[in-house]
Amino acid sequence: MHLSEPAVPDPKRPWWMEYKRREFFIDDDFARFLTHVQKVATEPVELILNGDIFDFDSVIQVPPDEPRVDWLARKRGLASEEWMSVFKMERIIAEHPAWFGALAAFLERGHRAVFVIGNHDVELYWPGVQRLICEALRVPAPATIDDSDAQAPPEPVVFCNWFYLSEGDTYISHGNQYDPHCAVKDPINPMIQVRGRARVRVPFGDQAARYMLNGMGYFNPHASDNYIMTAQSYLRFFLKYMLRTQPLLIWTWFWGAMVTWVVALTEFWRPAMLDPLLVEEKDRTIARRANATPAMVRRLNAMHVHSSCTNPIAVMRELWLDRAALLIGVLLGAWFIFVTVNVALPISLLWIFVPMGMLLWPFIMYAASVKPSVFTEPLLDEHRAALIQKITGAHTVIFGHTHQPVNKQIGPMHYINGGSWSPAFREPECQTRLGTQTYVWLRRRADGQRQAELHEWPPGADRPLPYDIDGPLRISLTSTKPVAA
8 A cells, every 4th residue: 555655746846756645645445445344244354454555665754853864864764763663654644544543443343454564664563663553543552572372362453574374274475575676584583783773674675765766756666667667768758757857867866776785785784683582482473473383484484585685786787787887887998998099199089989889889788688677577486386385274375565466376376466555657647547456355155165356446436346357457547636447
């Protein structure tokens, strides 16, 4: 859902972060959805909010008179120390009273909510953030380390480190742990120490969203088609939207990419903060909240993909820094050749274009050959599906993360991707909405077995529709607010 603060309209840049405007908030849709769920449910409902519900990375407000806020935070938003994460969560709660009010009323009627932590809301690991959410929902906060009786009644709100096992038959995870750009290195021990202060280790992809895309507000970080383009498409996009309002885009991108590269790599290689006296207690706490066993926790953690930060060159390639370095090399090489020739034979400065043209050709060939690797590998393949089934005993896997609904059989597992409720548009003017709002319903059949079904909740609607995964792309046209698809 990517709940965050609203973007403030800027008359000089009328389409700057327009996708974050208040008129596109999904709060009212969510409230109507919960009302419908309670009408049709015949027993208490377990609502599983499967990651990226809160978008800490795109909160750019900072405390006005806080001396601990440095220049980088004032430009791109706070990092992930606990007091910083609490401040961001306070802003999200203040801007979404309808969302929190609807969920609080849902819980008061005896239902339950499970928050599975994704990559954009890794700051949910902080106990202070969890307490703040529970206060807004008017329920008790969970204990940090929980060794209570396993037979105790379930808590109304629970936070799961990266997965949840629903009734033993369905493995639910956001899916970012199977994406090398967004995988948390150690979700059992997610804290690191930076300059003597604890912070949550944020994945590379989310560092890029914070330090790069927060300064390039015409690109929606939650719609990959908005920022993954060819060089020709980037040029057209720049000429149409940015030439007059953000002419120094290349500089904004370059220093943002450099900060992303340095911060992501240095934080990735820092050791995790460990308390040797709480190693087993942590495993038990994660397992109890996820309806799993400590052995499942350790085995599932072992099958996560390695972060792309293990290959700094690959990270540079994703940020286009390799092409920037090569282009600088081309320019310096052309200048060196010109100066060398000019020493022996004085020539016009215009001759510099000859070696430049010769060196640019291989550079262009290389740049054209590099393809982005975002979501090129599936989150679930047959091997991974077989491992998950063997570890958990589940027969259904539910992911999110890619924002693309999926409903198919992969190996031994029924795989569903719940899609996204976060508004995405084809263009910065937010005229053509891409996709629709989908969700998964785990429904009990007459034989007692549960079946996972993919449904659609169209923007502005008050009832769901069956979602045909093979049907046409859902698109709705909007001028100032979403309308029903």
